Amino acid sequence: MSQPGVHRSTIRFLAGAMVLVGIALVVRAITSGGGVLSVGVLMGVLFVAAGLGRYWLTVRGG
């Protein structure tokens, strides 16, 4: 696999992991009694957004 290929694959893997961690944060915050505006939920949403955004940039050639 070429060097750019390794880079792209690694980035996609990490972006996917960020989405999963974000979902887990939201689930944990809610199951622990946190509200919609709790830090865990907000961080989780940001993680999901960041992961999806980075994946989108990779697909678009970024």
Added chain:
Amino acid sequence: MTGRDEVQAQRVGPLGLFSLVYTTSAAALYFALGLIADKALGLTPLVFLAGGLFLGLAAMSYTEGALGHPEPGGSSSLARHAFNELVSFAAGWAVVLDFLVVMALAATTAAGYLGTIWAPLGHGWGRALTAGLVVLYAVVANIRGANPSATRNRIVIAVADIGVQAVVLAVGLVFLIGNAGLITKGVDLGVSPTWANLVYALTLVTVAFTGLEAAASLAPEFRMDGRGVKRMLVGGVGVIVVLHVGIACVALAAVPVQGGATALGSEWLNAPLVGVAQGLSAGALGDILAKVVAISGFIGLTAAVRSAMLGLSRLSYSLARHRQIPRVVARVSSRFGTPWLIIILSGLAATGLAAPGNIKMLAGLYAFGAMLAITIAHLSVIKLRWTGVMSPGSWRMPLSVGMASRSVPIPAAVGATASAAAFIAVLVLHPAARVVGSAWLAGGVLLYIVYRLLTGNSILGAVEVSERALTYSDEAASYGSILVPILGTDLDDDIVQTAGRLAGSRHDDLEENGAVIEAIWFHEIPLALPLDASISREQTELALTALRHAKAVGEEYQGVTVSTAQVRVRKLGDGIVREAKRRGVDVIILSAEEPTRAARTAPAGIGRQVGLGEMTRFVLRKAACRVLVTVPSTNLEGTRSRDDEDEAGEAE
């Protein structure tokens, strides 16, 4: 090809540009984290986030300005086009301060990081010596002028990209596994941190912006289309913001706020990331991690000193080209193609600033310069957009509103308001910045005004010196004495500069081999009057002003002396020939009449004859010495372009 040509031949794409901004921004974390955490406490991540938004606004203005006016100089160049030379100088001078402060900060904290491995290097004389050696390395590297390769840029990008996401993932896992409320611990807004400290921290976070100035200084070498701009703004700024916020979260998790303070701002102020490494894992693993961070911090900060010095040398070169600082300080080495003197001077200044090791004072000074320069940059872009003075088809930032058939960029307006407010906050909240920063600015403006007046240039008007005038040239022959007739026209500068280049010697550092330029104003006395007839006061004043200006221009060339005189003659051509013979000069330099269109389209030999006037032909025919004729280029509309190269004709 000389080193300088090679530099000029290189073009900078989005990745190279991002690499430069990223290197500086990431390195800034190594010294800014402790300073900001000291003030913002539990709100440190939010302060970095707000700083990131501010960075995004500034990046948009710098990018629109740099692509619309692709010249080196950053905010100084934008202000020149939008306002005048004085505002341009103020912006440039503020950024000069920032580059010096960043060098001092980075060199001091580089010593701090090494000091965590061997304590004597991080304290007292050891710290000052280490910082001095870091600056010395940057001086040598910048004078040699080697640039990062494209491969290095790609590696930096790839490692940074992956590294940032790994850090963010680590933050997420810390939250997921540990206590999710950890980073908000100790936050009692208005008390811990206080409002004043919070505002102050917001101004410090802009320390990452030197990367923007350094990047903007590369504007003439940009190679970017609209897609590249979007990639740099969205991807680049996004990566930097995520990095800063992510590391701030990790830092507060590792070194939490306790009792209204964090050790990041005290014990670990000079090496905050080592404190974070030790806080994350205890025992041998923590020690190894801390040493790795210390070494990487030292390397990164040394690179940051070098990057800041590169930005400073480019900015100084731009200031010198526009007669805002004496050209001699930005003289370019013919061997390396770099402004060696300004690099050495900035190295000395940075070493002096780093010696006391007071990084809190330095950070305040930085905020002073950054806020001023960024405010001017935003206002310049607003003015340029309003007046429509941008390159046609160049990139424009989104979100503009139309007012009276003109356009106002909202991001620049918001950025200008925020940075102006932050500048006022710095003045109010930081005594050192208020006193030292104001003194730096006032002193610089005073020197600028004196320099402009002494050289006979307008304080507000634009003056430009050709690049060749700043470069020693191997091709130029050296002459002991040169006669230059001063005619009081715009072309006087050109012929005096040509004379200066010819007079300058590569070995004239001791001014032993410098030449004399005889700048002479010839008063043509009609035959109807005696040769000693009185000359009007206006004519005398005109001659004196032109000669003073010629002297100032000529003597900016190293080792060159300009002597001035007024001579009465019947015919200009005859007078020049006689005066040259009487003074025994080696060469006469004349500015020929502007060639007509017919002359330019005619075959070379004929064109020369058609284009030269009677006086020039007379001097060429009669002079006993060499005669150089500079012929100004003319475009098709018949107007003379300032940047056109002289064409030199020569006759024995």
